[in-house]
Amino acid sequence: MRPVRTxxxxxxxxxxxxxxxxxxxxxxDPAFADFDAPRIVHLxxxxxxxxxxxxxxxxxxxxxxxxxxxxxxxxxxxxxxxTADSGQRYADLxxxxxxxxxxxxxxxxxxxxxxxxxxxxxxxTDGLSVDLAEFERSAxxxxxxxxxxxxxxxxxxxxxxxxxxxxxxxVLHIERGGTIExxxxxxxxxxxxxxxxxxxxxxxxxxGDDLIVALxxxxxxxxxxxxEVAVLGELPSPxxxxxxxxxxxxxLSHQDGAIIRLADGHEPETIAADLDRPTGLARLSDGRxxxxxxxxxxxxxVGEH
Numbered sequence: 695m696r697p698v699r700t701x702x703x704x705x706x707x708x709x710x711x712x713x714x715x716x717x718x719x720x721x722x723d724p725a726f727a728d729f730d731a732p733r734i735v736h737l738x739x740x741x742x743x744x745x746x747x748x749x750x751x752x753x754x755x756x757x758x759x760x761x762x763x764x765x766x767x768x769x770x771x772x773x774x775x776x777t778a779d780s781g782q783r784y785a786d787l788x789x790x791x792x793x794x795x796x797x798x799x800x801x802x803x804x805x806x807x808x809x810x811x812x813x814x815x816x817x818x819t820d821g822l823s824v825d826l827a828e829f830e831r832s833a834x835x836x837x838x839x840x841x842x843x844x845x846x847x848x849x850x851x852x853x854x855x856x857x858x859x860x861x862x863x864x865v866l867h868i869e870r871g872g873t874i875e876x877x878x879x880x881x882x883x884x885x886x887x888x889x890x891x892x893x894x895x896x897x898x899x900x901x902g903d904d905l906i907v908a909l910x911x912x913x914x915x916x917x918x919x920x921x922e923v924a925v926l927g928e929l930p931s932p933x934x935x936x937x938x939x940x941x942x943x944x945x946l947s948h949q950d951g952a953i954i955r956l957a958d959g960h961e962p963e964t965i966a967a968d969l970d971r972p973t974g975l976a977r978l979s980d981g982r983x984x985x986x987x988x989x990x991x992x993x994x995x996v997g998e999h
Contacts, residue, residue: 728767730754732986732993734792734846734897734934735974743976743984744770745993746803748789751778755789757803760993762978770801770819775812788813792846794855802855807843814842816857816868824872826859835864835879846898846934856905858895865895865907865917878923883911887928897934897946897975906943908932914945914956927956934975936983938999946975946985953983955999966996 731748738744742759749755755774758767776789788808795801802818807827814827830842843861850856854869856877865877880893894910905917906926910933914926931949938944942957944965951969954962966983974986974993981998 729758729986729991729993731787731789731988731991733790733973733988735976735984735986735993736792736794736848737936737976737978738795739797741979742768743978743993744793744795744801745974745986746790746793748787748791748806748988749774749776751776751787751789753777755805757790757793757801762982762984762995771803771817774803774817775805775808775810777808777810777813779808791844794847794849796849796852796855798852800852802847802849804844804847804857806845807841807861814844816844816847816855820870822870822872824868824874826857826862826866826874829866829874830859830862833874833876835862835866835876836881838863838881845896848898848900850900856898856900858898858907860894860896860910863893863895865898865905877905878907878917878921880909883909883913886925887912897932899935899937899943901937901941901943906935906937908935908945910948914943927954927962929954929962933973936975936977938977939981944975944977944983944999946972948972953985953996965999969996 729747730750732745734746736744742761745758747756755776757771774790788806790803791806793803800820805815816824826844827842841861845860846858848856857866864879867875867877882890884890891911896910897908899906903919913928916924932945933948934946936944945954953966970987970990972985973988976984983996985996986993
């Protein structure tokens with residue numbers, strides 16, 4: 695694997711804590727609450743949203759398509775592995791963490807880390823099954839502790855899938871045939887943030903030819919097709935991403951319960967706040983923002999941008 699090269703993009707006043715901008719008031723009706731523990735939400739090609747629900751811990755994880763016009767739900771994958779005894783340092787629940795749909799309609803879901811062969815995997819509606827835990831044991835991209843916790847996934851057109859592995863500190867590419875390649879790996883964020891924390895890749899977004907990746911340790915980065923990594927911003931616990939209409943990046947901060955807008959040449963802007971430990975973010979074509987709040991068991995509209 696080629697070494698990842700890191701450069702820094704300049705934004706004035708990157709630290710969100712240093713800004714005092716007024717957030718938009720929360721809007722909309724939290725009507726889409728029929729979930730146990732929704733984690734990641736993604737926009738589908740037909741305008742619906744795709745929700746990965748961790749379940750209750752009784753092998754009842756699901757991937758659900760939600761029509762926001764009437765609240766109807768279409769379960770695309772169910773009876774997925776789900777446990778309330780994950781053995782993780784950071785979460786009790788493990789199960790379906792993120793799901794995405796390719797242009798041809800294939801849906802893939804990542805199953806988070808826990809004991810057992812069913813976890814640390816990718817499952818797809820076309821029959822593809824990939825063992826990322828085994829890949830971590832054989833490849834160990836970050837050269838550190840052997841651990842795998844796939845967190846989010848996005849389609850690379852119909853060519854394959856990009857996956858973030860939070861515990862392996864890596865971004866992986868999975869071809870439609872199941873071959874896995876390392877797109878980028880990360881170590882400590884100390885060169886970026888000054889803090890000796892793990893990167894912990896979580897949310898991922900394919901924007902043009904570039905990947906935008908949230909590093910829960912405290913940064914958002916852009917990965918070019920060349921492999922070069924550029925820092926877009928530093929903020930607390932970024933966990934999910936969405937693209938604004940002008941190419942700016944909307945970042946969900948789990949710790950702050952806020953949505954932050956990062957735009958080149960502008961200070962970070964808080965556009966929604968007071969969210970309940972949010973884990974998923976999507977922006978609809980009409981500008982409405984959709985947020986998943988895992989602990990509250992709901993997916994709701996919080997405003998628009």
